Amino acid sequence: QSALTQPASVSGSPGQSITISCTGTSSDIGIFNYVSWYQQHPGKAPKLMLYHVSDRASGVPDRFSGSKSGNTASLTISGLQAEDEADYYCSSYTSSATRYVFGTGTQVTVL
């Protein structure tokens, strides 16, 4: 089971919007709405941001939103803030025995 494909890095200025893509296959993102997104600051455990493609986890601001089209899911951060600078990982349930596959990770930089 290959990892989901994400851009290595995305950057934006404070207040701007950025979108991170996550491309999978017809064995994961393409057939399941079990896509989740995690934020990870250096040296910290991952934090759940979105689940079921677009549902926000408890306490996550509505600046974070998610969508899916075909085999690709996306995370959009609107009104980018300094504290949003972190690594972001997508994940999907998969029909393979691996059950869960993660993305390659995207480093978000706030300029």
Added chain:
Amino acid sequence: QVQLVQSGAEVKKPGSSVTVSCKASGDTFTSHSYHSVSWLRQAPGQGLEWMGRLMASLDTTNYAPKFQGRVTITADKSTSTVYLELSGLRSEDTAMYYCARDPAFINDAFDIWGQGTRITVSS
């Protein structure tokens, strides 16, 4: 407030085994709030990798094919502690290991994570 607290860092020799614990506080993992507890790992500078899970019923485990035969996930219901045992350690197993809860109301994402346990495999 539900928390998962993991055991401390370990240094192991190649070929040996390691057991990492994950204790739930604020709730028991056999409660209706849990769907399962998973173990994941992250090698230095790398992404996340799912290793396996124990269902809240405690009677079912699922393992990623990559780790089948080397990994065992068990639990002590009386102490609300889940264990990961990884055998046949090699240098590529050097990583941060996390336990994480998949809650019943989500059922396929991980909302609470342990603080991580660093395992270093070195001769």
